[in-house]
Amino acid sequence: MATAYEPRELPSALLTDPEMIRACRTRDFAGIFTLVRRRAGIYGSRIAGLCGMTPSRVGEIMAGQRRLAHIDVIERVADGLRIPGAMLGLARRPWELPADSEVTEVAQEPDEPPAPARAASAPLSTELDGILHRVAGQKVSRSALTALQSSIEDYWRRDDQHGGAALRPAVVGQLHYAQQLIDRTGEGPLRRGLMTVAAELARMAGWAYFDARQYSTARGYFAQALQLAQRVDDRQFIANVLSCLSLQATYEGDAREAAALASAAQDTARHTESPDLVMAMLHMREAFAHATLRSPAECHRAIAKAHTHFERHGSGPAPQWVRYFDETKLIVDTGIALAQLGEHRQAEPLIAEGLRREHRDQQRGRALHAFWLASTQLHNGALEQACSTADSALDLATHVDSPRVVGHVREFHTRLNDHASEAPVVAFEAKMRAAFG
CATH class of the missing domain: 1.10.260.40 (lambda repressor-like DNA-binding domains)
Structure with a gap:
């Protein structure tokens, strides 16, 4: 009562x-x-x-x-x-705007980046210490590597469905375990495979902290992923991590750094085997940076290169980690880059088409893209349609634990200031308070 x-x-x-x-x-x-x-x-x-x-x-x-x-x-x-x-x-x-939706960089966990190399391999707890001690005498096998690779695929699927907050302890624990296995494995294909897995786990840990907007911690894990990828000379994966750092720099408002990182990633991947899909993704990250810098010519040039590389790739081979960058992702990212550039009329149909094509399980991506669509509709003068789209985005946002999504909610809400007394805005804000309260 x-x-x-x-x-x-x-x-x-x-x-x-x-x-x-x-x-x-x-x-x-x-x-x-x-x-x-x-x-x-x-x-x-x-x-x-x-x-x-x-x-x-x-x-x-x-x-x-x-x-x-x-x-x-x-x-x-x-x-x-x-x-x-x-x-x-x-x-x-x-x-x-409910206090629960406030997003800060140190929301849930201490924002202390791990040391890039060995210091991050210390056990997380006494319980984990005991587990590692029990497995210490076991011989590392190919099945252990396969199990780790399988868990990574499952982590990425769950991350896209529900956000990365609940996965971070498991991912970091798996990373420490993989490092223990590396220490007990002699030189050869198995050790190289374990380093590759550890690099992907470190990148995923960095991505989870990036999604939580804990940027310093994210950078520490990305640095660890870079070191591991360098040890196995996986230039495409190094480019992948650099692209993650580029996207984070865009979110942090350092667009010049984002553009430089995207260019460095392209230089790293350019002469590798079957690089076209990787290059398409990297040029799109560059387009985001140039859009934020309000550099139309450079942004459109990067978008054109992304489309050219994507068409050249066709259905050819590509690393597992870049296969998410399909035609739907290309379309929606093109729309987002144009929206960042301020070309909202051209952006709206592309984001809408990408959102229509996206799989229902991709709840975080759909929430992010729905807020981008709502923002373009608002810029195009369709207030009621924008609020309706944002309502749908809120439904998706309540099913994922992602401060990055909440950040987009706040940005859209701020853009409604000039229309605060309009009925669609009042209804949206009531739904927003219910969703976060």
Whole structure:
């Protein structure tokens, strides 16, 4: 049971009702309180408790015998009944974006990057220490390598479906285990295979921390992945890790560094065997950086190169880790690059088509792309359509644990500031608060 002064969310159907919007715009509190009573079942005494007034005063207001003019009392009504500030001509109220959706770089775990090489191999806990001790005497076999490779594929699938937060302890634990196996394996194909697996686990750990917006920790694991890939001279994988660092730099607002890293990745992969699909992905990462720098010519040139390499690749061989970059990904990434560049008319149909094609299990990717689509629709003047798309994106966002997705929610919400009193925005914000609250 709610306490007398506990705020309560009004139904979005009421907040978006034209009669309620008119009453709020004119600060007709008699009409507001009457609608709240009829449509939300909140009677005068409850309204009084929520808004810090006496029941008799609320009764007089509802009867038209008194009016509210003092701004502090109007703010109490907005906060008590959860009426968005813009509807009453106020600034956004503190509760309009839930605290749960705040994203900081140190949200869940200490933001301390591991040492790039051996220091990161220390056991995570006494329990893990015991497990490693028990397996220490066992001979490393090809089946152990196969099992590790299989677990990586499963981790990536689950990461795309649910986000990486819950996977980080398992991935880091597998990485430490792989390093223990490397230490007990002599030179040869098996040791090289274990180093390749460890490099992918380190990259995945970096990716999981990047998705959590814990960027310093992510860089530490990416550095570890680079060192392992260098030890087996896997130039394509080195390029892959550099591309991850490029994308992270774009998110951190350092677009020049992002462009430099993407170029370095291309130089690393250019003369490797069957590089076209890898090069297509790398040129798209470069396009993101140039779009952020607002460099149209360079961005379009990078997009064109990405498409050329993709068409040249066809169905040829490619490393397992880049096979996610299919035609659907090429289309949606092209749309996102154009949106970052500010070419929203050209971007919208591409992102919409990519979203239509994407597999339903790719929930995090679909959530991210849906918010990009909503943003382009908003820039193109389709407010109601943008909020409808964002509603769908919220449905997806609630099924993944990804601060990066939440960051996109916040960015889209900020772009709605100029339309805060419009019915579609009020409805979206109500759904957003319910989703994060």
